[in-house]
Amino acid sequence: GAVVSQHPSWVICKSGTSVKIECRSLDFQATTMFWYRQFPKQSLMLMATSNEGSKATYEQGVEKDKFLINHASLTLSTLTVTSAHPEDSSFYICSARFGANTEAFFGQGTRLTVV
Amino acid sequence: EDQVTQSPEALRLQEGESSSLNCSYTVSGLRGLFWYRQDPGKGPEFLFTLYSAGEEKEKERLKATLTKKESFLHITAPKPEDSATYLCAVQGDNYGQNFVFGPGTRLSVLP
Numbered sequence: 001g002a003v004v005s006q007h008p009s010w011v012i013c014k015s016g017t018s019v020k021i022e023c024r025s026l027d028f029q030a031t032t033m034f035w036y037r038q039f040p041k042q043s044l045m046l047m048a049t050s051n052e053g054s055k056a057t058y059e060q061g062v063e064k065d066k067f068l069i070n071h072a073s074l075t076l077s078t079l080t081v082t083s084a085h086p087e088d089s090s091f092y093i094c095s096a097r098f099g100a101n102t103e104a105f106f107g108q109g110t111r112l113t114v115v
Numbered sequence: 116e117d118q119v120t121q122s123p124e125a126l127r128l129q130e131g132e133s134s135s136l137n138c139s140y141t142v143s144g145l146r147g148l149f150w151y152r153q154d155p156g157k158g159p160e161f162l163f164t165l166y167s168a169g170e171e172k173e174k175e176r177l178k179a180t181l182t183k184k185e186s187f188l189h190i191t192a193p194k195p196e197d198s199a200t201y202l203c204a205v206q207g208d209n210y211g212q213n214f215v216f217g218p219g220t221r222l223s224v225l226p
Binding site: 004006042091095097101106107109 | 212
């Protein structure tokens with residue numbers, strides 16, 4: 001299957017600082033990338049969808065100014081958690097797909113801990 | 116509104132004991148149904164895509180089937196390494212390119 005690489009796999013940051021998470025499709029061009037948040041023993045919660053060169057579409061209840069998403073190229077999307085607080089601590093996962101109605105491939109996930 | 120439910124919530128099997136996981140869905144204009152496997156602390160791993168009722172896909176000990184209302188993931192003679200959470204997702208006309216995920220089934224295969 002196609003490979004999606006997500007970095008870092010874990011990060012600890014101080015409250016009030018910003019953290020950037022990268023998501024790269026290594027062997028295909030991703031027309032669409034997705035960012036999810038997952039709480040323990042729960043399913044994936046979609047945060048936003050982004051297409052290369054366009055502004056991300058955020059799900060209801062997700063703060064656009066806190067979770068900045070950039071999809072600058074067909075192989076790279078970034079999620080920046082700005083002014084992070086302990087309640088932002090979670091498991092963040094990206095996914096990418098190469099065409100409409102096709103499967104999406106997921107990154108390894110990033111465990112964010114804000115102290 | 117598109118909805119996906121999965122049953123059972125958790126399943127314990129003995130090694131070699133075959134079983135099936137269920138994914139029931141309500142979606143306007145199914146564009147695709149997807150099965151994923153997720154290990155703790157990792158991102159989901161793609162297993163299958165099904166597009167139309169009657170379609171079946173197989174991979175090693177896993178077989179996925181699709182009807183107009185549900186999908187089954189059949190696990191034949193499971194091994195302990197098959198232990199994981201299995202997620203089902205659908206894509207329909209209502210949400211464009213987004214997936215709607217089910218809550219998952221936590222499978223434990225005991226040696």
